[in-house]
Amino acid sequence: MNPPSYGHSPPLHHPVPQHVSSVPQLRSPPPPVPSQQQSGYGNPYQQQQQQGGASANNFLGQYGQLMNDPTAQVAAQFGQTAFKHGQEYLEQNVNRWFNFATLKPYFQVTNSYVINKLYIVLFPWRHKPWSRKQTPGPNGQEGWFQPPRDDINSPDMYIPVMAVVTYVLLSTLISGLRGEFQPEVLGKTASTALVVVIIEMLVLKLGCYLLGISNQSQLLDLIAYSGYKFVGMIATIAIAELANGGQGTGGWVGWAIFSYTFLANSLFLMRSLKYVLLPESSGGVGGPMATDSRAKRSQRTQFLFAYSYLVQFVFMWALTRV
Template identity: 55%
Template sequence: MPPSQPQSGYGYQQQPQGAPAAGGGGGGYNMHPNFGGFMNDPTAQMGFQVGKSAVMAGQEYMEQNFGRLVSVSALKHYFNVSNSYVVNKLYIVLFPWWHRPWSRQQRLSNNGQDGYFLPPREDTNSPDMYIPMMALVTYILLKTLLAGLRGAFDPELLATTFFTSVFVLLLEIGIIKLGTLLLNISSTSQIFDLVAYSGYKFVGVIISLLLSELLGHLGVGGRWASWVIFLYCFSANAFFLLRSLRYVLLPDQNGQGVGGGAAGYTVARSQRNRRTQFLFVYSYVVQFGFMLWLSKV
């Protein structure tokens, strides 16, 4: 009879002990005890332990090598920011003309002799990595969004924009390091300072792209308005770098020459002229080319 088959199947002795006594979904529920048996198998447990050990070993290896290449404690210094710092820093980057002073603040260590720079949270003139990182991510997303609004979206545009931005940063840092090497500038600034100052340009590029696109949709100004916005953002970034990097690339070396203060002043004066020219070229000429390149849609 037809009812006898479900009864005999339900009473089959090879069913796992954990099988439910209720009917209805019994046929589909039989897979779960088998999966649980696999999870409890000693061989499977050994495999999971080996995999877990391999993951932990790989994580430990990455942490050790990352610590060799990058000082984690130094990197945390550049992310020690506050909301007020971010707002004030953005204002300085976009409107640097009225900011005073530009020198970074220092604090003496416990021995009362060695000093260290204050973190961005406590010093507005301190460079940070938070704003450049967020500006870089925003620039990549904005560039892709604008391309999509024009009907030219391509998934590869995200990767292309990212690698272009990183290439610009690396090339710019290379130019600075080459200039400091040729001009014999012995600066105590870390590489993170140069990365931070190089990344602030993305703030001006974002503002330029946004306002130009907005005015274009409103039909106001035309191409000349976009150029006015770009030139202002470029000028603000160039002036910001000129005043900020003065304390990084142009350390005061008066009195370090051979033969006393007069000789030291003569050497420092001749070198300072070349260093000032390099800083001007970097802040205005180099930045103009990079910002114009990044602002192309």
């Protein structure tokens, strides 16, 4: 028996894949735009830095535009010219009374000079010689002294200036250790030291006028030598304070130390100032001047003795009473 015939079955259709002509590309999302208003836990430093950079760029741009302006250039040139003329006018008028260029050699010191000079000031008993070294001048004449860095007997102003500052600080420190420090102590000590220096300069100026010493370099030498006494006063105050257990410079210990430093300073001045006040021969510009007569030489000897012993004793005693 034949199986029944159901006719022809329809053909099977498979899905045909459709080819896409172009494949879309994947792109990363754009970065988030920083908002002006962030939460309270934002980064304010970054905002300030961005604002500061923008302000700086704006300032540079405005400054560049201003400098390119012809009017601004003329104003800048006028300001530079006015400053230059003002500086020249100031130098000319100040130099009428005092020439600051002459001070430069007095600060030409070295470490070895400072150490050796302090030793000579405190222990002048065996130091020799005391004469200063001379060097030929521009035209070959004699009488030009060498600076402190090349001559240990040359006066300087570095040690006196530093000694004055150290004296003021040391006196203030001792007042603080005793429990007596007040803000006025520092100003009072500095004012007292300054007044003493000014009075001593006036005394030297008067003495130079009466003795006929008109050379400015010799007057500056006298001013430099007047500041070396602060070295002895610093040693007196420091040693007496340690030896007396914080009782100051009173007692026999304080007087013994003061007597030594006073005599050492006086001998140092007597030996050092001899070439200024008692020259033996005349020299060129800036050198020692000749003694006119025996009477003037005697007057200068008396002035040297009075200044080295009497004047120094009064000032050193007054300044060491701390």
